[in-house]
Amino acid sequence: MEYVIDIQNLKKSYKKRKSNELIEAVKGISLQVKKGEVVGLLGPNGAGKTTTIKMMCGLLLPNEGTVTINGIDMIKHRLKALRHISTVLEGNRNLYWRLTVRENMEYFSGNRGLSKKEISARIDELLERLNLTEKANEMVNSLSRGMQQKLSIAVAILANTEIIFLDEPTLGLDVEISYEIRKLLKEIAQEYNKTILLSSHDMPVVQEICERVVIINEGRIVTDDSVSNLLSLFDTKAYSFTVGSTLSLKDRETIEQQFIVQTEMNESGQSIVTVTIQHSDDFYKVIEIFKERNIVIEKVDRSIIDFEQVFMKIVKGETGHEVAVSV
Structure with a gap:
């Protein structure tokens, strides 16, 4: 079976600041994702989730291992592989703050080779869907964090790639905006058959949207199974x-x-x-x-029991559940 995401034995180490001590952030992760799957990538802070996503996006080079996106080697053919993915990274500026909402959508779509004429109607549709129509001509730096995050996701959708990586899409958002984004992600997954890899601490997002969950702890995968199986494990x-x-x-x-x-x-x-x-x-x-x-x-x-309880039990080692790879 061909996978749209296939990473094998991925490893990444950093030198600790002001010393030569090596910190192993990722210790041999292998993961395969099929087309149309919505996979949650979970783990406590420092587990290696964001480092893994950055290597999958070509932003970091692994010390060992391979990353294959849609059959393309990310390390050898980075630009070609990047045509198949869109990414929204937590803690990074995914937008140009001195451009308006609409200008950002047009600019990043243009980077993907799409003309204003091609995407004009799609932009209007997304602005309305995300309740951003009234903000279309406002500068991004004047928007709330929640609106900026919704716009970042809209830009990722406009790229029309097969794969979308989302790193903590609801972090720091109020309840209302978090609900809107959960609803949007669920619709994307159902309507557009996108492959979504979602890193999050927001358990309602994972439980509502993801079919499968990969839990990383201390740089290794400790669980890979469906949400329903993990919930039944602690039924x-x-x-x-x-x-x-x-x-x-x-x-x-x-x-x-x-x-x-x-x-x-x-x-x-x-x-x-x-x-x-x-x-x-x-x-x-x-x-x-x-x-x-x-x-x-x-x-x-x-x-x-809810999924947050399941997650905490697995991370704390309160189960003998072995890694079950979904294929």
């Missing part, structure tokens, strides 16, 4: 029982013989007993234990 259910009085040590020990239990006190002096279960039938076993111990249940709440 435990937790129920919080608010009981009428303080839970005794003996009561707690009885429950702990069968289940994982956490207890805390609320402001009213009642015990909140959180019980983690693996199977739906276990819920009734917990109820039976409470009944046998004459513990009065005042309230029951359900807690469902």
